[in-house]
Amino acid sequence: MNVFYDKFERHDHGEGLKGQATHYCAGCGHGLAHKYLAEAIEELGVQDRTVAVSPVGCSVFLYYYFNVGNTQAAHGRAPAVAIGQKTANPDSIVISYQGDGDLASIGLAEIVSTAQMGIPISVVFVNNAIYGMTGGQLAPTTLMGQKTSTTPEGRNEFFGTPIRMAELIAGLDGPVYVERVALYDAKQRVRAKKAITKALKLQVENKGFAFVEVLAECPTHLGMNPSDAEKWVKEKMTAVFPLGIKKDVENPPDHAKPGTPEFNPAHLMEVFEGTTEKAPRFCNEFPSGWATDDIALKFAGAGGDGAQTAALLVARAGINEGYDATHIPSYGPESRGGTSYADVHIARTEVLSPASPSPHILVAFNAPSLARFGPTVVPGGTIVYDSSVIVDVPALAKGVKAIGVPMTRIASELGRLVVKNVVALGALQAATSLFPEETVLTAIRQALKSKCAMIPLNEEAFARGSQAVRNHES
Amino acid sequence: MSTVRERPKPLLLPQFCKGCGRCIESCAKHCITVGTEINPATGLVPVHLDLEQCNGCGLCISACPEPYGLRAEPGKDFVLEDPKALFGPRDKAREAARSIPDERLPLPLVEPLVVKGTYAAAIGALIAGCRHFYGYPITPSTEGAELMAKLLPKLQGVFMQAVSETAAVNMMYGCGGAGLRATTFTSSPGFSLMLEGISYMIGAELPAVFLNVMRGGPGLGNIAPEQSDIKLACRGLGHGNTHAVVLAPSTPQEMLDLTILAFDIAFRYRNPVVILGDGYLGQMTGTVRLPDFVVKPGLPDWAVWGDKGHRENLNCSIFLSESDLEAHNTHLNAKYAAMTAAEQRADLFETDDADVLLVACNTPGRMAKGAVRDLRARGIKAGLFRPMTLWPFPIDALKPMLERVRRIVVVEASNGQLEDEMRLAISHAGVHAPPVINSVRRFGGILPQQREIVERVLGFEGKEAAA
Ligand code: SF4
């Protein structure tokens, strides 16, 4: 059979008999599950598309044997690795082969979530009711009363009862096919082979997630000869893990395949909303009235005041003029409903320190903001605040100019409270002449590119804000 | 099955029989019996076949767990002594896959974007040809992930929200193992969970890019910016002998540039790359210039792609024999040495004549840059050494300065994790009498601010003057 390597080079470098014998104990059910899987791959003609994910457990060395693409996963993570493989190459046929410790214990989250997603991979789950590789410890599928090295007196209620994975997986929406089979006699073996083939075929047809639980013998840790182990599975295990089809969706629709990734630069640029259009410049020189190289601003208010947007617009205006600018919001729980403040820097060449602990300019939308940040404004700085809601101005540093503008009132007169921050920008403009008026208006129009209808209202809000400052000063 | 006859009788080479007896009960004709002689080659007792009554039903064959145990008799003319003759023709001659090289497609000159740090990293990943994102939402990295969720479908890419970070990193193992460019955005607690998978990826030599927007720890800590995972990324990438190039951007522009670089490095060395940002940088909006290219990735020859050409490939971190694992680690060490030699990066600011050298990265690197300006205005010849790779630490650039500067001040938003990396690098470089090393450390989500750095440096200097 071509699907098995003709020589198991990876098994102890293929030396001696190991080159053609498995590492499994005599009579181990894994060998049979391997064989049926290999036959299914061969019969479906998908050897050149198959990637097998080896788990951790006795079948960790599955990749010794299968002449397909092989990858070996961390304990319990095989379904996640399978998703990675399948989403990388949706045309590949991905098999996740796992034992009971791997799938039903450490990897529960991975298998359940993968099954629920319904990604078309095929899972072969070998349940032999014990940990083989680590030497016979309790498995999540160990039967009640069954002695293991970590339940020397037998499994009792303290360890819970055995978990029925096939039923659990079948209860999810994602899978299209779930069956539990066994290997203990010729009839069961034929069924097992059929089930594994079907699970694979459903993937080849791109139908969805398929899961086959194989009740298998671990003669070694059952302390039985293979024939007694078969009997044990037949009599004891099937009583707890009933065989049969648990889910079989009739005519499942094709699973939606991801398309072929796109790398077209023009399309990429579109996706980034990049533009080759230069923003017009109106500024002749750096506004060095506050600082020679680097102006610090702060915008503060309650969440919903639009402080962040106003701050971003000013940063954007600075960048449009060819300067370096940064915006950094306060964030975290405090920004949810509480104070929301933003630090902006505009620098001639490079913003060095983007925080504004001592701003040159403060825009305050509410009283707590002014109380908190007003005193931090540097001597000679400027404050613009909403006089509709702020009555008291705290003690300020020397020469700080504080201008109250009824931002909320103006915005409500305009019928849209949300333009309060644009009123503030207008006021800021008139109070500081940081940039030419057109610079700020351009930034506002850029931001409203997709909402052109809003532009006149915003322009009016801006003008009203400016006007209020001029009235204040005259 | 390799046979020409309709109902072949079974054949058994005794040396491949483990004597399990599963075939015995499968035969209704009782052709198979328990063996009596120990096979000298295996020490096991193979079963005995007496095929007089055999009707070629084949049930014994499908009961045998060994691939080369019981099998259908291949015909009359095979030579029993040579097991090779049992097997059908092999397609050994098939051509192994050749690497398809990456391409760089020209990107028209675009005006700079104005975006926040996490967005810049996301855009960087897309420019670098990454179309596969696997992640789990965690503040403060989520916004970048959300942008990926929005943009990737437009590029026929895959955005997958995993059940946990543990699952996400293993999806990256699968995708990186298939030879494609996978990434995730996470933050400290999530990064902790990914370490298991990163160790496996390093062991299996698989590339991927991890962006960790660090936040305050330990435990749940908080979501404010801290440089809390420098130790983890530089010294603790899961169990075993692990290292990865660790990049430390300090502006939105570098979030983009270093993300693009990260994919290059990841595929050059077949190793994960970690980008450490901080919450402040992730949130910061700034100017971001795009490069003049986008990457269209090829497919490496080592990929487990699931096609014929790549069929011999295996992604695996298991080396069962001690000598094999030692050899593998020697190979990994050679890669680490190559990274150490070639990938050190640092940004120097006013260092030429500096007496006092500030060392800082990420956002504290920016604050420190402001402090250098300020200190110089106050007559202190300060400079900034800003590592852009934390592993390998850019010691080659630092070493010559050690003889000249009077004082090093390490500024960081952590409990000395950057300083530890620096001290280790200095010690490995054989410098045993470095200049005085002072530290300015804030943590818990508080960044050392420019003014604080200046005051502390003035304090250090004053103390020295008084002494
Ligand atoms: S320990 Fe059990 S499961 Fe593991 S190989 Fe041996 S028989 Fe099979």
Ligand code: SF4
């Ligand atoms: S082929 Fe059938 S009859 Fe012949 S030995 Fe095997 S099981 Fe028995």
Ligand code: SF4
């Ligand atoms: S089933 Fe296979 S390995 Fe087991 S005794 Fe029979 S021939 Fe030997």
